Amino acid sequence: MSDKLHECAVAGDPGDLLLLRVHPAPLRPSRTAFQRDRERIVQSRAFRRLAGKTQVFTSRASDHFRSRLTHTMEVAQIARAAAAELGLNEDLAETLALVHDIGHPPFGHAGERALDQCLCRHGRNFDHNLHALRIVEHFEQRYAAHRGLNLTLGVREGIIKHSRDYSADQHPDLAEYLLDERPPLEAQLIDLADEIAYLTADLDDGVESGLLEISHICENVDILNRCYRAVEREHAGLEEKYLFNEALQLMQNTLTDDLIENTRKNTQAIGAESLADIRRHTSRLALFSPQAEAERLQEKRYLYDTLYTCDALENEHDKAEEVVTTLFNYWINDPEELPQGYFDEVREEGLARVVADYIAGMTDSFILLQYAQVKRAVRR
Ligand code: MG
Numbered sequence: 001m002s003d004k005l006h007e008c009a010v011a012g013d014p015g016d017l018l019l020l021r022v023h024p025a026p027l028r029p030s031r032t033a034f035q036r037d038r039e040r041i042v043q044s045r046a047f048r049r050l051a052g053k054t055q056v057f058t059s060r061a062s063d064h065f066r067s068r069l070t071h072t073m074e075v076a077q078i079a080r081a082a083a084a085e086l087g088l089n090e091d092l093a094e095t096l097a098l099v100h101d102i103g104h105p106p107f108g109h110a111g112e113r114a115l116d117q118c119l120c121r122h123g124r125n126f127d128h129n130l131h132a133l134r135i136v137e138h139f140e141q142r143y144a145a146h147r148g149l150n151l152t153l154g155v156r157e158g159i160i161k162h163s164r165d166y167s168a169d170q171h172p173d174l175a176e177y178l179l180d181e182r183p184p185l186e187a188q189l190i191d192l193a194d195e196i197a198y199l200t201a202d203l204d205d206g207v208e209s210g211l212l213e214i215s216h217i218c219e220n221v222d223i224l225n226r227c228y229r230a231v232e233r234e235h236a237g238l239e240e241k242y243l244f245n246e247a248l249q250l251m252q253n254t255l256t257d258d259l260i261e262n263t264r265k266n267t268q269a270i271g272a273e274s275l276a277d278i279r280r281h282t283s284r285l286a287l288f289s290p291q292a293e294a295e296r297l298q299e300k301r302y303l304y305d306t307l308y309t310c311d312a313l314e315n316e317h318d319k320a321e322e323v324v325t326t327l328f329n330y331w332i333n334d335p336e337e338l339p340q341g342y343f344d345e346v347r348e349e350g351l352a353r354v355v356a357d358y359i360a361g362m363t364d365s366f367i368l369l370q371y372a373q374v375k376r377a378v379r380r
Pocket residue numbers: 071075100101194
């Protein structure tokens with residue numbers, strides 16, 4: 001591959017494989033391959049739609065709630081900073097962060113669950129990583145010579161493997177992505193950068209929504225409590241909401257530093273000197289320390305118990321399920337009502353997959369519009 005060489009996952013490693021594109025792309029000497037991928041992703045339609053997709057709160061009760069786009073940008077900041085500290089390829093880490101949620105349907109995890117249940121009834125399932133790959137390889141159409149964004153193998157592999165391992169036996173179609181090997185550290189970092197971003201943001205948005213109280217969080221989330229007390233000692237007398245804001249930043253920095261240090265320690269412990277060493281290792285090396293991992297789990301449980309499954313959000317989830325399920329069944333029963341481009345895909349992909357593809361691409365506002373129209377049509 002004659003493209004400009006990027007800094008490899010570990011210095012001195014032949015990382016050219018990561019730069020491979022399905023279709024040869026002309027050299028752009030001013031930009032690395034991963035910088036070009038970042039541009040392709042940021043300029044994609046699917047990326048712009050992230051602005052209209054739920055992160056946690058579907059209701060627009062506050063303009064300050066994260067959308068999936070602002071969440072994505074927070075993950076990108078953390079991933080890039082961690083990659084820089086570890087001497088990894090910052091452009092690859094940032095690009096993977098920017099694309100990591102591009103396969104999410106509307107209405108956050110409730111929408112994903114509902115879509116998966118709909119597909120299960122047709123013997124299929126919905127997986128947002130696999131859907132993200134379909135978006136960048138198939139649905140985005142920006143180039144005359146081919147479908148898809150023609151991203152490097154490094155980015156496509158990271159889309160598939162950043163958050164979980166797929167078994168080679170069950171996914172022969174993904175053989176290109178070296179399923180028996182661990183992904184580069186840049187990809188391994190993304191899942192944990194994602195954790196850090198949402199563990200911080202969801203406490204923030206939870207308090208903004210009025211569903212969480214700062215004092216209750218401090219009583220139940222050790223890491224936030226420790227950060228809050230440290231900030232309080234330094235800024236005695238400051239109003240609670242400002243102490244909380246500072247504590248959130250300190251918590252985010254604490255988790256990020258822990259991830260960096262522990263990943264460095266793990267990499268050194270196996271004597272990794274090349275990407276091949278990272279790939280060959282039996283488990284992932286980008287990890288939190290045991291203490292940070294325990295505190296991460298404690299906070300995650302707290303968020304599940306008090307926020308994600310609280311009555312107010314469960315009402316939003318029920319509505320999401322109703323909207324997704326109604327529309328899915330409508331187009332399954334009446335496929336000719338699908339837009340022509342999707343209808344044309346039915347022969348190749350099967351109706352259930354095509355309907356799910358159409359729904360998965362929608363923003364919250366667009367799917368609600370479709371729902372209202374379908375309800376009106378059904379009543380007539
Ligand atoms: Mg995410």
